[in-house]
Amino acid sequence: MSPVVAALPELQLLERLCEQGAEHVQRQHLGDVQVGGRTFPLLALCLGNPSPQVPAIGFFGGVHGLERIGAELVMAFLASLVSRLRWDSSLHQLLESVRIVFMPLVNPGGLWRGTRANPAGVDLMRNAPLESTAQVPLFVGGQRLSAKLPWYRGPAGAAMEQESQALCDCVRRELLTHEHVLTVDCHSGFGLADRIWFPFAHTAQPIAHLAEMHALCEILDQTHAQHAYVFEPQSRQYLTHGDLWDYLYTEASARAEQVFLPLTLEMGSWLWVKKNPRQLFTKHGMFNPQIGHRHRRVLRRHLAWLDFLLRAAAGMPRWLPQPEQRAEQERRALLRWYQRGDQPGVKV
Template identity: 60%
Template sequence: MAPSELVELLELEAIMRDGETHLETQVACEVSVGAQKFPVHVIALGNPDPNVPVVGFFGGFHGLERIGSAVVLAYLRSLVQRLPWDSELHRQLESVRLVFMPIVNPGGMWRGTRANPNGVDLMRNSPLEASEDVPFLLGGQRISSRLPWYRGPLAGPMEIENQAVCAVVEREFFGRKFGIALDCHSGFGINDRIWFPYAHTALPIAHLPEMHALKGIYDQTHPHHRYVFEPQSRQYLAHGDLWDHLYQRACALPGLTFLPLTLEMGSWLWVKKNPRQLFSRHGIFNPLIEHRQQRVLRRHVYWLDFLARAACGHQLWIPDEAQREDYRQQAIKHWYWKAGL
């Protein structure tokens, strides 16, 4: 079977052909699965000027969670289809750069596994160690690649897929003043959640005021949304979280505000509505009924588009120095009061 017969890659290739006059494309790396080789594509559009903000959309870190890639592809497809006629979109793209990595782990997607072809969970693979106790196995383990949540060998390099993501973030984000990254996943509970760092500690991040302000403008403009917006540490702690690792690296750069987010779609609701999905490994993490998948794509594409618009106007809602402490105290009260921080 040729790599292009992987449905998500086939869709991405079609989008790239349709938008070739507007899109910048490159292959960040190639992943081997036996004799097969799969490209990890990076697509960009908008203003390359480092003075404008950037938003990155990532999907497919876990091969079983195909709906994450589907959401990113749906948004990219929407943009490409609007480019021939939407003058407002062209004006927006003068003020922002958009970067897409819809299928980070094509080898795992091909094999139908959470991990990559080496058996490594890419979201447990960074060198960052948790500073507090983590759940057994779930928090990341180095016992065996035959067990879930395997981190990779101690002191080994990050997996090639993660190295590619880091290179893209370094190139596209680290030379700018403002950026948002959204990583799309599924499989946690009934509610759709927006997570932000940290995963390796329960302590709040340096940009907690900015996260609270972002939540605030979304609550104001979409008061009936169903997202639970929270630090990942409220649910569980983990070793090796890639976005924690990249966020900490970004914090060492002066003048950069980097806000990494994770969309964690609540797949248990799909199982509740269609219990037969429990008998399918893919069904635990993805909506299998077509109309339900379409509904999921419609709902979450609005969130992706909101982030692009929020980045364009970030100077209008980011707290200034005089406001930051007030925003921080509100955020502590909202998210961390049980921890006594």
């Protein structure tokens, strides 16, 4: 086993899952990240039907190296699928109707160093060439002053960081070649509630596919009536520069036939701190559950939602609103998310 994989347990597990699912899983090497004398590969795993005629879904994690729970959640879901491939005939039937892409470790260098940013000090979620149309909160919205400060976007006019570019290229090549696409990017660290965010983050204006996003929210409410997620546009909380998913959505929405619905799971880590205040005194405590039973409970809680999303992706033609239904769906979405009269801003 290479010393690179041994140095990062998440990569070791990912390579093992590649081996276990080798008959069904395609491993893609998207590049290498150099840090601390080590080389960490950027990996994507694909399975299911590659035909552009079926819907597709992507699961992403580890964008922020401190938020290990996001990478662990995506890996746990991948491990569940790989295990079920040996015996679950219904899963094999499902895979005939959907393409699945996993990129659980977008920022392996940040995971290894225990930092939010990548090894160059750049926050990958502030790194896209996209500017907010309104004032963003100081620092949190993205800054270009210094890589020594948090939320650094990188130098003005520079190319995107290798990790950001690898994510975008993977989405374009493996997902946006399909007409109907869902993605979920797993994070932690914001507030006391688990939130499902969708674009935009750079503007408070609604997305073009607001009707489709509301239809997805409705089937979640109907299928999991007791769920505790707050489903909302990210702009209801704060605006940022350089959001990768805003950037990819804006690019994809220029194609009239494309329905691309990117989601971000923001696990409310303040609840873990509230239950265990000692976590404040550890490097990872603000962003990850530190007690074993709570860690397992968090994974169980969100694995059910990831499974829902996989099935929702496979069934997109069944629940996407028809042309005559879009106006009503959009009206309900505007009432739900954009008619409250308050302005976006950081809420603490």
